[in-house]
Amino acid sequence: MVENRPWLNVLTHCVLVLGVIIVALPVYLAFIASTHGPTEFLQGIVPLLPGPHLLENYGEVLTQGMTTSGAPPLLNMLANSTLMALIIVVGKISISIISAYAIVYFRFPLRTLAFWVIFITLMLPVEVRIIPTFKVVADLGMLNSYAGLTIPLIASATATFLFRQFFLTVPDELMEAARVDGAGPLKFFRDILLPLSRTNIAALSVILFIYGWIQYLWPLLVTTDPKYYTIVMGIKRMATVADSDPKWNLVMAAVVLAMIPPVFVVIAMQRLFVKGLVETEK
Amino acid sequence: MQTKRTIFPNRVLPYLLLTPQMLITLIFFIWPAGQAVKSSFEREDPFGFKTQFIWFQNYTKLFADPSYLNSVGRTAVFAVSVTVISMSVSLLLAIAVNRLLRTGRIYTTLLVWPYAVAPVVAGILWWFMFNPSIGILPYLLSFAGIDWNHRVNAGNAMTLIVLASSWKQISYNFLFFVAGLQSVPQSLSEAAAIDGAGPFKRFWTIIFPLLSPTTFFLMIVNINYAMFDTFGTIDATTSGGPAQSTNILVYKVYSDGFLGLNIGSSSAQSVLLMGIVIVLTVIQFRWVERRVQY
Amino acid sequence: MATIDLVDVRKTYPGGAEVIHGLDLAIADGELLVLVGPSGCGKSTLLRMIAGLETVTGGTIAIGERPVNKVEPADRDIAMVFQNYALYPHMSVRGNLEYGLKNRNTPRDVIDARVAEAAEMLEITPFLDRKPRQLSGGQRQRVAMGRALVRQPKAFLFDEPLSNLDAKLRGQMRIEIKRLQRALKTTSVYVTHDQMEAMTLADRLVVMNSGRIEQVGTPIELYERPATVFVAGFIGSPPMNFIELGAFPSDVQSSLSRQATGADLVGVRPETIVFESPDSDAIRLECQIELIEPVGAESHVHVRWNEQRLVVECRGHPGFSEGQTQAFYLNPSALHFFDQASGQASRAAS
Numbered sequence: 001m002v003e004n005r006p007w008l009n010v011l012t013h014c015v016l017v018l019g020v021i022i023v024a025l026p027v028y029l030a031f032i033a034s035t036h037g038p039t040e041f042l043q044g045i046v047p048l049l050p051g052p053h054l055l056e057n058y059g060e061v062l063t064q065g066m067t068t069s070g071a072p073p074l075l076n077m078l079a080n081s082t083l084m085a086l087i088i089v090v091g092k093i094s095i096s097i098i099s100a101y102a103i104v105y106f107r108f109p110l111r112t113l114a115f116w117v118i119f120i121t122l123m124l125p126v127e128v129r130i131i132p133t134f135k136v137v138a139d140l141g142m143l144n145s146y147a148g149l150t151i152p153l154i155a156s157a158t159a160t161f162l163f164r165q166f167f168l169t170v171p172d173e174l175m176e177a178a179r180v181d182g183a184g185p186l187k188f189f190r191d192i193l194l195p196l197s198r199t200n201i202a203a204l205s206v207i208l209f210i211y212g213w214i215q216y217l218w219p220l221l222v223t224t225d226p227k228y229y230t231i232v233m234g235i236k237r238m239a240t241v242a243d244s245d246p247k248w249n250l251v252m253a254a255v256v257l258a259m260i261p262p263v264f265v266v267i268a269m270q271r272l273f274v275k276g277l278v279e280t281e282k
Numbered sequence: 283m284q285t286k287r288t289i290f291p292n293r294v295l296p297y298l299l300l301t302p303q304m305l306i307t308l309i310f311f312i313w314p315a316g317q318a319v320k321s322s323f324e325r326e327d328p329f330g331f332k333t334q335f336i337w338f339q340n341y342t343k344l345f346a347d348p349s350y351l352n353s354v355g356r357t358a359v360f361a362v363s364v365t366v367i368s369m370s371v372s373l374l375l376a377i378a379v380n381r382l383l384r385t386g387r388i389y390t391t392l393l394v395w396p397y398a399v400a401p402v403v404a405g406i407l408w409w410f411m412f413n414p415s416i417g418i419l420p421y422l423l424s425f426a427g428i429d430w431n432h433r434v435n436a437g438n439a440m441t442l443i444v445l446a447s448s449w450k451q452i453s454y455n456f457l458f459f460v461a462g463l464q465s466v467p468q469s470l471s472e473a474a475a476i477d478g479a480g481p482f483k484r485f486w487t488i489i490f491p492l493l494s495p496t497t498f499f500l501m502i503v504n505i506n507y508a509m510f511d512t513f514g515t516i517d518a519t520t521s522g523g524p525a526q527s528t529n530i531l532v533y534k535v536y537s538d539g540f541l542g543l544n545i546g547s548s549s550a551q552s553v554l555l556m557g558i559v560i561v562l563t564v565i566q567f568r569w570v571e572r573r574v575q576y
Numbered sequence: 577m578a579t580i581d582l583v584d585v586r587k588t589y590p591g592g593a594e595v596i597h598g599l600d601l602a603i604a605d606g607e608l609l610v611l612v613g614p615s616g617c618g619k620s621t622l623l624r625m626i627a628g629l630e631t632v633t634g635g636t637i638a639i640g641e642r643p644v645n646k647v648e649p650a651d652r653d654i655a656m657v658f659q660n661y662a663l664y665p666h667m668s669v670r671g672n673l674e675y676g677l678k679n680r681n682t683p684r685d686v687i688d689a690r691v692a693e694a695a696e697m698l699e700i701t702p703f704l705d706r707k708p709r710q711l712s713g714g715q716r717q718r719v720a721m722g723r724a725l726v727r728q729p730k731a732f733l734f735d736e737p738l739s740n741l742d743a744k745l746r747g748q749m750r751i752e753i754k755r756l757q758r759a760l761k762t763t764s765v766y767v768t769h770d771q772m773e774a775m776t777l778a779d780r781l782v783v784m785n786s787g788r789i790e791q792v793g794t795p796i797e798l799y800e801r802p803a804t805v806f807v808a809g810f811i812g813s814p815p816m817n818f819i820e821l822g823a824f825p826s827d828v829q830s831s832l833s834r835q836a837t838g839a840d841l842v843g844v845r846p847e848t849i850v851f852e853s854p855d856s857d858a859i860r861l862e863c864q865i866e867l868i869e870p871v872g873a874e875s876h877v878h879v880r881w882n883e884q885r886l887v888v889e890c891r892g893h894p895g896f897s898e899g900q901t902q903a904f905y906l907n908p909s910a911l912h913f914f915d916q917a918s919g920q921a922s923r924a925a926s
Contacts, residue, residue, distance in 0.1 A: 129556075152306070175286060217513050255406055266395050
């Protein structure tokens, strides 16, 4: 900064500490709740310090789920969520990178139309076409399947645009040199373009993993079989009955478990995460 | 549209490369959207046997329906509140982090992770904190003489979903504000300091105006977020209640169509929402074009 | 080893703009031919057409007597050195050198031998396992050259390969390219906008201007007998001075007209203007000295004669001072004559 004003530095830290507290408080309370026995939540206010039942609660939700609300064991839901997020990551990146490649490195009739078709997906979030999309998936027999959970979500304009943007910054001469060196389109893609896209792919993977993990409405629509529940939608089912049968300790254990994987990804790969987030919006 | 100076001469390959994306887009995006438009002009009999083309009746009915108009109003209140609260807090935090050098990174790490929390989980977290019987916040509020109950009080319910939704969005806005602040040249601040402007004056007269592209962009993104991505938050907390007070447009499409099975009305609502997304997207991309020209 | 023949070659862009207007050129086997001209003159486009990176919309291009209009760049047996080097950033230097050979299924031992040989020749052996980003500009340039060398192609195409280097390195690399080309005797086409580079490198020079060839010839031919005003102004540094014939006193006009009938523009090389009075028929110009640029062995003296600004190149450092008046002399036999309307040189009527 331009000058040094001690009171301003103190204020800065105060603001940030306050911010961190606000951001962390809900999760702290959830974690505390997940370490207590069920009796703590019958009256009074929620406990503010850790209790002794941590392992017991987490063990119970992971292996048995919540029988009262028909939630299956969380291990199964965590596996489904992981699988769904990973399929979405791989699927979205694969189809986006090859469509971006087609649009940037080839000129062909209907190219502009293809671009607009991809662009339009930005304007049609699942929330505004719930029923007809559900019908299509039902007609195709994809309800209660991993295909139904993932395939309709892997068309992505943002990822395609990110790769398009990146390809446009790759010097033209690289492709020309490769052509002179005898590389055809597929070889150039595999040998040159794909390795150059590594960082972008990694950054995008972080963002898409989170995107896939936090999906709620879509799994809610296409799964009725608990075998295919993802954790984010499963928790909702557990929470709904918590009012009448307040097993807050178990609900909050599930909440914490549902947050750990994506939050871990964000913190562990913070640089890629920030890059992915900022670049996909360009 | 841009391509490379030289291109590959293949004729069939580009179509093959585009096929997966096109198929998925056509089957799961464009076809259903078309269906939504089509059924927004139709009435289906209660048994689903017959459909009848009724022009704009679904739409005119919607605009005469007080519950729909109420939902429009609730959505506006909700979107504006989330945008204002989340962006103000984020901007404050971003300015603070931008003042720091090394410790800034630690604070950033501690502030960005809520991005990874699902909206529905965010809803559950705040619902738990605001739980009227055992939540910590109603307990604290009772000392101020406030009797909190979002199950019966419309204002309380709206406050709950606004806070939960803003909380989750802070990290996103924060990151973009930090990026925006870092792109403001240090020399401008220094020049203003030499001109005798104090830190607050410098911010309002130099930095904030230069930040306006970021601010505008985030405004659009936040409105978009509040209108469409908060479905989970609402479903986990208020389910649109009490008495429709938090039934925002996107939730109403779902509850009327999927739960209430009123396909015609729900489709008309979908089409109107698509219109809103289109407008927001166009504004956002127009802005991107402008920014490129700087 | 091959000749390259261009017959009535044209390039029209899809929009309809023609940028190469029917161009004929025969490049001899083993020759180093330099295409030079201002930016936008079409020299790079022409090179890229020879490489196969731009389509040929009219005429034929033949490499080694084989028409290659429809042949893929990879199958033309040429190698190209790009201005920005276009090194594959994720591959090591060795990977860059090998890539073209591998794509052609060259046997491993041949690849190794050729890479070693090229690396030796270019003195990049110590860097073979580094990535391009760990190299300096000059080293990258050598790798780009090496990538062309290992292929042992029929022709080398250079697209302004030295423009990204600083002046000193550019001078060194220029000599090295010439030496390599002499040693390998591979037909080479070299594009540059720098007339100095063009003059020093070329066996033959092609001066291009707005999609046409202005003149083809050896550097000395072009310097001594420029065929057009454009070539006269482009080749040589500092550039040729041009004086309208009508600016001279009438007696000088009539004597000059006898030298070249129909000419209305006179060109004077700055180094042919002198300030010590030579023999009697020299043309005397009474000039005012505006500015002196000492450049070492000589000085560039910017002077004003009537309304005309001229540059005089003097050996050493004449003791002029800025602002003084000084007589300069033109040698009539060292003058060039042009017709302004056609832009063509007028042949001396001798």
